Amino acid sequence: MKSGPDKSDDGAQARPFCGSTPEPRPFAGLSSRDRGTEPGSPAETSAEPEGRMAEYTLVADRSGELRLSAEDKEARYREVGAQIEAVLEGEPDLLAGMATVVCLLHNAFPYFFWTGFYRRVAADELLVGPYQGTLGCLRIRFDRGVCGACARERRTLVGPDVSAFSGHIAGDAASASEIVVPVLDAAGELIAVLDVDSTLLDAFDETDRVHLERIVGLLRGREARPVVATG
Ligand code: SME
Secondary structure (H helix, E strand, O other): OOOOEOOOOOOOOOOEEOOOOOOOOOOOOOOOOOOOOOOOOHHHHHHOOOOOOOOOOOOOOOOOOOOOOHHHHHHHHHHHHHHHHHHHOOOOEHHHHHHHHHHHHHHHOOOOOEEEEEEEEEOOEEEEEEEEOOOOOOEEEOOOHHHHHHHHHOOOEEEOOHHHOOOOOOOOOOOOEEEEEEEEOOOOOEEEEEEEEEOOOOOOOHHHHHHHHHHHHOOOOOEOOOOOOOO
16 A cells, blocks of 8 residues: 655655555455445445545455365466466566566466566665556565565565564555565566465465466566667
């Protein structure tokens, strides 16, 4: 979620950081029907702050119906991994690579509710990159959230129940579990993290970790700036 300017900053860079001033909002990603209200009803309209668009994104409930069997998950990762490799073959641009990875992953797995990259834009700061899902928070410092912890530690973190992770940033209250994978360049420097959230509890396991680490590894060697042909 977005928050007001971080008062602990020196003021010269009064940017909104996530997780510094929590503002829980209930089930912002659920449709009005999921909330038990009809669109346009007083209960529905009064729930939305003035000037903000209501969100009617359909999300999975927590029943587990979107959970894949171990075999199906493995097979789908193999399939989508090969697809990503094929699409990115010969494409040197990193942003295009990230957008492609996010799109193909998000559409391959029904339990992926929010799928996106946070790019490292300073020594200890992440900025949202290509993503699919409901509105994600923009900036995350390394000392905030699961993404910040992953960036600091440069290792994949799995949160089976985000409510149990004290530093978790609730970008959307519908998220129940998440996995965050570091993205390293050829020199081993952290350039981004891949964050995937699910509305299912305990949605991510070793299969997700292994395949997502391999998939973000496919981005290595791509250029962060557009490659412009000259002459
Ligand atoms: N849940 C993440 C923040 C990113 S958004 O929710 C998309 C975290 O705790 O780092």
